[in-house]
Amino acid sequence: MTGKATSQAWSSLEEAAALAAPPPAGKRRALDWRVLLGFLLPVLIALVWEAAVRFGFVQGRLVPPPSRIIETLTNLAATGELWIHVWATLWRVSVGFFLGASAGIVFGAISGSSETARRLLDPTLQALRAIPSIAWVPLFILWLGIFEASKVALIAIGVFFPVYLGITGAILSVDRKLIEVGRVFRLSRAKMARRILLPAVLPEALISLRSGLGLGFMFVVAAEIMGASEGLGYLLVDGQQMGRPDHILAAIIAFAVLGKLADSLLVGVTKPLVRWQDTARGTL
Known part of the structure; x- marks a missing residue:
């Protein structure tokens, strides 16, 4: 039995080392090609445009070509005006996301783990969620x-609701068998939350955070338009006021790039938390 246990232990260590080891060169090249593949569609659209x-198929005045938009972005960056606008937007989204996500996690955890709290809070929050952002x-x-x-308050409102819904739904969708296993082993509420509930809700919780971040960038537009x-x-x-469509499209592209970078940063930071998942992502 000792030899069998030792061999099983070595097998487990080898599997863990294989998971922790960096991917082989061929797989790294495949991953590089996947990253480059993501640029194919926007580059193709830009070339066609x-x-x-x-x-002369479309007017260049109302629909500026990418070369003019790149020139506008370059000029704005050279004068420092672009970085001022990017920093202001990024600061507002960061603070609003932190406040809204924190409140969404707290209220979502309370509503998901207590039926009484859910019956008390959820109807009001669902009614508030239906209110348009501009209102x-x-x-x-x-x-x-x-x-x-x-x-910042408007952005936090936009972030709060998807995070609240995601956390609540993730807790309510935890497999009942997992809870029963925890009760069989007589885990305390703290250990139940740490060992069973937290790993079970993390994947959906992280998706809700990404949704909240996306809505944060949507709500910041309404926030910055209001003065x-x-x-x-x-x-x-x-x-729009100066009749400069190149400025409008430059701002839209800057929003897209900034939002994508923020989303990638969030995914990169939280990826180690769900590394244990055995999903089909790498096989599809």
Whole structure:
């Protein structure tokens, strides 16, 4: 029995080492090609768009070619104006995401783990979720003024609801057999939460955080339109007022790049938390 146990232990160690080892060179090259594949569609659209303008199929005034948008972005970056707007937007989204996600996790955990709390909180929160984002703007301006507090509050509202729904749904969807196993082993509530509930809800919770981050970037546009003097949303409004579609599209592209980078950062930071999952992602 001792020899068998030792061989099983060595097998487990070898499997763990194989999982922890870096991927082979061939697989790394395949991953590199997958990353490059993600750029294929936007580059192809940009080339077709550029050719359509140059050959006169569409007007270059209302639909600027990518070359003009790149020139606008380069000029804005050279003068430092672009970085001012990017930093202002990124700061607002970061603070609003932190506040909204924190509140969503707390209320989602309370609502998901207690039926009484869920019956008390969920109807009100679901009603508030149905309110359009723009409807909060006059109230926040009246309460918090036109400066940063009202903008951050609006973003936090946008982040809160998907995180709350994701956390609540993840807790409610935990397999009942897992809870029964924890009770059989007489785990305390703290150990039950740490060893069973937390690993079970983490994948869906991380997806809800990504959804909340995406809505944070959507809500920051509404927040910056309502009276900001800095930010990519302000750059959008300024381009519309000045009749500069290149500025509008430059701001939209900056939003897309900034949102993608923020989402990739969130995925990269949280990926070690779900490394234990044995999913079909790598085989499809």
